[in-house]
Amino acid sequence: MIKEKETRIIQHYFELDRYEEAVPSIEKLFTNDPLDPDAFYYMAVVHFSKCDYESARKMCEQALYNGFDSVPCYYLIGQAYEEEGNFQGAEEAYLSALELEPENGDILASYGYLMVKVGFEDKALQLLEEARRVAPSSERVNQLILQYYFAKSDQNQQLLYIQKVMESASSEIVVLVNLGFFHALKNEDKAAMEYFRQAFLQDPTNTDLLKILEEYNQLTHPLFFPQRVIKKAGGPAIIYTLFMVIAILLFFLKQYLVLLPFAAIYIVLCIYTWITPFFYKRFLNGKI
Amino acid sequence: MEKYELYRVMIERDPENAQAWFLLGEECLEQNQLAEALNAFSLSMKDHKMKNLVITSLRKYLLESEPETVLEPEPEPELELETELETELEPEPEPLPVQLKLIQGKVVSIEERLPKKVTFSNVGGLEELKKTIDMKIIKPFVNPGLFAKFRKKSGGGILLYGPPGCGKTFIAEATAGECGATFYPIQIADILDPYFGVSEQKLRDVFETARANRPAVLFFDEVDSLGYSRSKAHSEHTSTLVNTMLAEMQSIHTGMDKLLVIGATNMPWDVDAAFKRPGRFDKLVFVGPPDQEARKVIFKLKLAGKPVENGLDLNLLAEKTKHFSGADIENVVENAIENIIVEIIENGAERLLRMEDLLQIIENTKPTTVEWLNTIKNYIKFSNQSGLYNDAAKYLKENYL
Numbered sequence: 001m002i003k004e005k006e007t008r009i010i011q012h013y014f015e016l017d018r019y020e021e022a023v024p025s026i027e028k029l030f031t032n033d034p035l036d037p038d039a040f041y042y043m044a045v046v047h048f049s050k051c052d053y054e055s056a057r058k059m060c061e062q063a064l065y066n067g068f069d070s071v072p073c074y075y076l077i078g079q080a081y082e083e084e085g086n087f088q089g090a091e092e093a094y095l096s097a098l099e100l101e102p103e104n105g106d107i108l109a110s111y112g113y114l115m116v117k118v119g120f121e122d123k124a125l126q127l128l129e130e131a132r133r134v135a136p137s138s139e140r141v142n143q144l145i146l147q148y149y150f151a152k153s154d155q156n157q158q159l160l161y162i163q164k165v166m167e168s169a170s171s172e173i174v175v176l177v178n179l180g181f182f183h184a185l186k187n188e189d190k191a192a193m194e195y196f197r198q199a200f201l202q203d204p205t206n207t208d209l210l211k212i213l214e215e216y217n218q219l220t221h222p223l224f225f226p227q228r229v230i231k232k233a234g235g236p237a238i239i240y241t242l243f244m245v246i247a248i249l250l251f252f253l254k255q256y257l258v259l260l261p262f263a264a265i266y267i268v269l270c271i272y273t274w275i276t277p278f279f280y281k282r283f284l285n286g287k288i
Numbered sequence: 289m290e291k292y293e294l295y296r297v298m299i300e301r302d303p304e305n306a307q308a309w310f311l312l313g314e315e316c317l318e319q320n321q322l323a324e325a326l327n328a329f330s331l332s333m334k335d336h337k338m339k340n341l342v343i344t345s346l347r348k349y350l351l352e353s354e355p356e357t358v359l360e361p362e363p364e365p366e367l368e369l370e371t372e373l374e375t376e377l378e379p380e381p382e383p384l385p386v387q388l389k390l391i392q393g394k395v396v397s398i399e400e401r402l403p404k405k406v407t408f409s410n411v412g413g414l415e416e417l418k419k420t421i422d423m424k425i426i427k428p429f430v431n432p433g434l435f436a437k438f439r440k441k442s443g444g445g446i447l448l449y450g451p452p453g454c455g456k457t458f459i460a461e462a463t464a465g466e467c468g469a470t471f472y473p474i475q476i477a478d479i480l481d482p483y484f485g486v487s488e489q490k491l492r493d494v495f496e497t498a499r500a501n502r503p504a505v506l507f508f509d510e511v512d513s514l515g516y517s518r519s520k521a522h523s524e525h526t527s528t529l530v531n532t533m534l535a536e537m538q539s540i541h542t543g544m545d546k547l548l549v550i551g552a553t554n555m556p557w558d559v560d561a562a563f564k565r566p567g568r569f570d571k572l573v574f575v576g577p578p579d580q581e582a583r584k585v586i587f588k589l590k591l592a593g594k595p596v597e598n599g600l601d602l603n604l605l606a607e608k609t610k611h612f613s614g615a616d617i618e619n620v621v622e623n624a625i626e627n628i629i630v631e632i633i634e635n636g637a638e639r640l641l642r643m644e645d646l647l648q649i650i651e652n653t654k655p656t657t658v659e660w661l662n663t664i665k666n667y668i669k670f671s672n673q674s675g676l677y678n679d680a681a682k683y684l685k686e687n688y689l
Contacts, residue, residue: 004482005477005480005481005482007482008480008481008482008487009476009477009480012476012480012513012525012526013513015521015522015523015525015526016513016516016520016521016526016558017522018513021513025477170522171519171520171521171522172519172520173519173520197670197671200666200667200670201557201667201670201671202517202519202520202557203520203557204557204663204664204666204667205663210666213670
């Protein structure tokens with residue numbers, strides 16, 4: 001009964017993505033049975049969530065040795081190796097898992113994305129296609145295929161897979177983030193920012209989302225209006241060329257009275273664009 | 289037994305007949321059926337006039353039964369001899385290295401064993417927070433008259449939020465103490481059950497128990513893990529728990545008074561939005577890091593009974609520990625003590641805890657509340673359109689930014 005109760009609490013915290021809060025219950029499982037394979041696996045997940053990949057692997061190997069289901073163990077070991085940058089170890093673990101369960105879409109997709117990382121694009125595409133065939137509604141599969149198209153900079157496929165991820169998403173936050181990307185790809189900054197903002201409100205501890213929001217906040221701030229105009233005109237290089245052409249033309253036409261204020265305005269604009277990011281960071285950023 | 293049957297018939301005809309219950313109780317006492325007698329007497333005492341009669345009857349019974357308990361059969365002489373022989377034959381036990389003494393104690397009354405009632409007098413500092421809770425929670429709860437006149441309900445739900453280790457649980461307990469209500473602290477482990485539907489039933493039972501024992505304060509610690517946002521949850525289990533809790537809280541709103549539900553959370557953004565609507569946790573109270581006065585009190589409490597040098601400047605310690613939570617201050621004191629113990633073991637020279645020891649630890653310690661304050665700062669920056677977190681924003685503007 002202790003095991004069932006504690007397992008329920010552990011699973012509850014895992015469902016909420018609060019892995020560390022499950023630790024006291026996992027420790028109770030260990031007290032109940034020091035060789036409990038479930039406890040080792042749960043602890044491996046906790047270590048993985050804390051980015052302690054070596055401990056996660058060791059715990060998972062122990063869980064495997066003590067009789068825990070092999071497929072999730074090999075899958076987690078593979079993911080840990082991948083995060084550590086040991087792609088060979090990751091491949092071996094994924095292959096071990098696929099040997100036992102060849103039609104597991106999530107593992108196929110993870111293996112496929114690993115191939116993207118190591119540069120075997122044909123094999124990656126083949127694996128991702130296979131993953132899509134066996135698990136078309138898996139959130140993870142669609143997410144990894146989307147990441148593949150992000151890596152390939154294929155905008156049409158990106159938009160298609162953003163929609164697919166949204167259809168298969170289990171939580172609202174995934175939908176909102178993807179809607180943000182959808183609008184960002186279409187250069188609809190305001191709509192993108194609004195979706196990212198809503199996603200951030202769901203999880204304010206997400207630092208990646210905070211970074212995106214800070215960037216959008218800066219982009220849309222009135223202080224950066226000149227920068228936005230310069231960007232729309234084609235960037236600082238175009239503006240500089242334009243200034244030089246006009247300045248030289250005015251010089252040859254001997255229109256010094258126009259040239260001087262024109263040059264002064266350009267210099268002020270340059271100084272303004274240089275100092276505004278500093279001013280923004282120093283006085284405006286982080287204020288509520 | 290004839291009398292017994294007769295009284296039973298009388299009671300069956302009129303269960304409110306206090307005299308019949310009393311007579312049944314007396315009859316049971318005569319038959320030495322104490323449990324039944326006490327039950328009958330307690331039912332007869334619904335009529336207050338019977339109280340004296342019951343007491344007299346019980347006193348009489350106790351006096352009559354006393355000699356029986358006092359008189360114990362004297363041990364037979366032969367048996368006594370045998371035991372004497374046995375003791376002579378047994379070898380003398382070796383004296384223990386430490387002489388154990390019988391502690392001269394006193395009989396501990398049940399009152400001392402019961403949990404102590406906590407009130408705001410036990411909470412050091414935090415005057416503004418106490419005032420807020422007094423106005424928002426205690427006054428409507430204790431004096432509902434004025435509020436009823438304006439058709440404002442007492443009871444309902446309050447959500448305490450703030451960084452971890454800042455005394456949300458203690459504040460909730462003190463609030464219950466101030467309201468003169470029974471305090472029911474509930475943890476997630478009390479509710480969750482591996483079997484389908486049992487967790488929801490347990491949650492309903494908790495509310496039922498609190499309702500039966502009004503006035504009561506139901507305190508849900510880490511309410512975010514129980515009432516987790518349904519839009520973020522990955523499974524249906526969480527949703528059913530949230531729905532049950534919402535229904536129970538809604539029922540307080542409609543019919544019940546004198547039942548207060550207090551939730552505490554470090555992550556108010558994870559609490560389902562439905563809980564923050566009127567009728568559920570309709571008041572959000574920010575419990576921030578302790579102010580200077582509170583930190584002074586915490587230092588005083590944590591250093592009490594420890595070997596400290598005279599003249600510790602508590603004001604300076606409180607000043608140097610801005611944004612420190614109660615748990616952080618406890619950690620500072622514990623680390624300082626630990627360092628001294630290590631030093632004494634290494635040098636062999638005993639000394640008292642000095643001001644410098646504490647200041648050195650404070651310098652090397654970062655308050656754990658900072659991360660939380662940064663998170664809420666970003667959250668407020670991008671969200672606080674509804675003004676839900678105005679008090680946290682006020683704290684940040686005054687103390688943090």
